[in-house]
Amino acid sequence: MDSVRPVESPPRPAIRRLPETTANRIAAGEVVERPAAAVKEIVENALDAGATRVSVVLDGGGMDRILVEDDGCGMDAADLALAIERHATSKLPEEATLFRIATLGFRGEALPSIGAVARLAITSRPAGGSAHRIAVEGGRVAEVTPAAGPPGTRVEVRDLFFATPARRKFLRHPRTEAEHAIEAVRRLALAWPGVAFRVESEGREALALAAADWEGRIRQVLGPGFAAAAVPVEAVGAALDLRGLAALPSYTRPTTAAQHLVVNNRPVRDPLLRVALRVAFRDVIEAGRHPAAALFLTVPPESVDVNVHPMKTELRFREGEAVRGAVISALRRAIAVGGGAAVAVAGWSPGPAPAPPPPRPDALPGGAAPSGGSPAGGFAEAMAPLQAPGPMQRALGLVPAAPPRSAAQAERAPDHHPLGRALAQILETYVLAEAPDGALVLVDQHAAHERLTHEALSAQLVEGGVRAQPLLLPAVVDLPARDAARLLEHAPALARLGLEIEGFGGAAVLVRALPALLGTPDPAPLLADLAEELAELGEAASLQQRLDAAVARLACHGSVRAGRRLLPAEMDALLRAMEATPRAATCSHGRPTVLRLDAAALERMFGRR
Known part of the structure; x- marks a missing residue:
């Protein structure tokens, strides 16, 4: 029997200090991952130098050549020699400011990192001084020499990653790299509106932004x-x-x-x-x-x-x-603005919308109304002009307060509301209206009423709890065991929403009360949807998240459905309520409630312009 030979342990590797060039190339992998990163770092230096104008030129997506010119404060010969050394910076006057950074760049690694993997040349001239130039190629630094140039700094990077060809292989097509670099400049331009920017890519102007507010x-x-x-x-x-x-x-x-x-x-x-x-x-x-x-x-x-x-x-x-x-x-x-402000229409050309009514100064964050009132001007008040008890009126339990206008009166009366006056109901689902500027407005009656109900429920919740309507005969709803257990676990939270439930043996749930705003919908689909919503949120969801999700579900089940015919006065009342209700541009699920087609879009569709 052969004896077992002991496994030899590998020799212990010795710790050694990396050469400066290798260390710089490793640092470049963190700071300069692609041409866009080099452009960003150089432009940030220009902005920190007080530039009011920055120009960028890209060739080969920045892989062949990057040129950044600015009119900033510039550098003298001594500063130029230090600028390409690691951990050398003018942006930290003392060590304590490391935790009070007021500049874009401060590490002092960008230029030496770029010089370690590319051919870098910097020409700079301070105000009232003379220009000098320094070059770095693959980490090898040349002497600072006199040069010619205007006040400011000119940074040129050629053959990016020529010293690390393996990294260059990971770069994308030059067009893609150029798009990333242009986007980097665009984001900096957004942050510095007082600076003029220009980007040229492959000989074409890709970005030109004058200084602005x-x-x-x-x-x-x-x-x-x-x-x-x-x-x-x-x-x-x-x-x-x-x-x-x-x-x-x-x-x-x-x-x-x-x-x-x-x-x-x-x-x-x-x-x-x-x-x-x-x-x-x-x-x-x-x-x-x-x-x-x-x-x-x-x-x-x-x-x-x-x-x-x-x-x-x-x-x-x-x-x-x-x-x-x-x-x-x-x-x-x-x-938190009314539906009159939401007019962006997918597939239609959006036109200017009439200004929405200003939000109430006493509105609470998130669109809820303050204690003692209904949301954004009062949902019930907005719906009060209905006379004949239609479907929407019955759903809300509202009592008509005034007779509707006749068709002739409606025709003569000026309408200054953003959503205009109702013209017709289409497919028993959509309300067609004419805005004051002649634009056509299309409202999804279910989605719109869902948002109105959602905001009314949210307002009652802020006041201390949604008003409940006890059922004359409590309803028993059979559910899967897991759904019933989940609902009963959250019964106290649901009670705050006006939904009072308790266990009824096995997997059955007894419903004793529903939110008053919902009328008397069938509780079975409502409970099933609520159980699904709670399951989707998971245990990590906060109580507020669960309440928000439950309010959205309740609003959906308590809203006017598609296929329900509305009276003219009901359609007008719906439009007025949308204008006065926060966030009425979308329903509780985020779908649009109102679309708009203006005169200009109609003319384009019919070839008139």
Whole structure:
């Protein structure tokens, strides 16, 4: 029998200091992952240098050549020699400022990292001084020499990643790399509206932005479509200043690319702020769609840590929850406008909408009304002019207060409401109306009434609880055992919504009361949907999330259904209620409630322009 030979352990590797060139190339992998990252770092240096004009030229998507010129403060010969050394920076006057960063770049790694993997040449001239030039090729630094050039700095990068060909293989097509680089400049331009930017790619002008104020720059960068659908966002506090524009829920995007977030003039992709955007729009946009916004947040530098990510695109706020709450509240206040403001129409050319009525000054964040009132001007009051008890009136339990106008009176009376006057009901599902400017307005009666019911329920919940209507005969609903257990587990929360249930043996649930606003719908489908909603949210969901989801389900079941014929006065009352109700542009599931086709769009469709 052969003896077992002992396994020899490998020799212990010795620890050694890496050569400077190798260390710089490793650092370049963190800082310069593609041409766009090099462009971003160089342009950030230009902005920190006080530039008022920045020009970028790209060849081969930036892989062959990147040229960035600015009119900033420039550098003398001594500063130029230090600029390409690691951990050399002019942006930290003392070590204590590491936790109070007021500039875009501060690590001092970008230029040496770029010089380690490319051919880098920098020409700079300070005001009142002479120009000098320095070159770095694959980490080898040349001497500083006199040169010619205007005040400012000129940075040229050639053959990016020639010293690390393995990384160059991971780059995309030059056109794709150029698009990423242009987008990097566009985001910086949005954060610095007072600076003029120009980008040239493959000999063609790809971006040209004159200096502007922040609203003008948003329109320049995000386009007229966003500007037409956007509303101002503002929140000012002792330790936070938020301003910007957010598109109404009718204007959404399939990705988060249209979310531009700027903190202390730094464009970021911060998770906390993105979550705040998602939460603020959660119950007003459709699942799978994303809001569009350009938000500028200013906080004291010591209250935010920008040194948590190599690319400095993520932050850590000292008071993260306070910032998140302030952003959510500001966004909800901004989008809490009536249905008359939502007119972006998929497939139709949007036209200018009449200005919506101003939001009530006493409205609470999120669209709920203050204690003692119904949402945004009063849902019941808006529906009161109905006379004959139609389906909507019966569903809401409203008593008519005045006779409807005759057709002749309606024709003569001027209508200054954004959604105009009802003309007809189509397919017993949609209300067709004519706006004051002649545009055609189409309203989904179920989706619109769902939002109105949702806001009414939310207002009652804020007041202390949704008013319940006891059933004359309690209803027994049989459910799968898991659904029944889940509903009974959340019975106290459901009771706050006016839905009173208790166990009835086995998997049965006894329903003793329903929310009064819902009338008397069949409780079985309602309970089944609520159980499904609670299961989908999972155990990690907060109580507020569960209540919000339950309100949306209740609103859906208590709303006027498609296929129900409405009287003319009921249709007009629906339009008036939408104009006065927050977030009426979308239903509780985020689908649009109102579409608009203006005169210009009609003329284009019929070939008149």
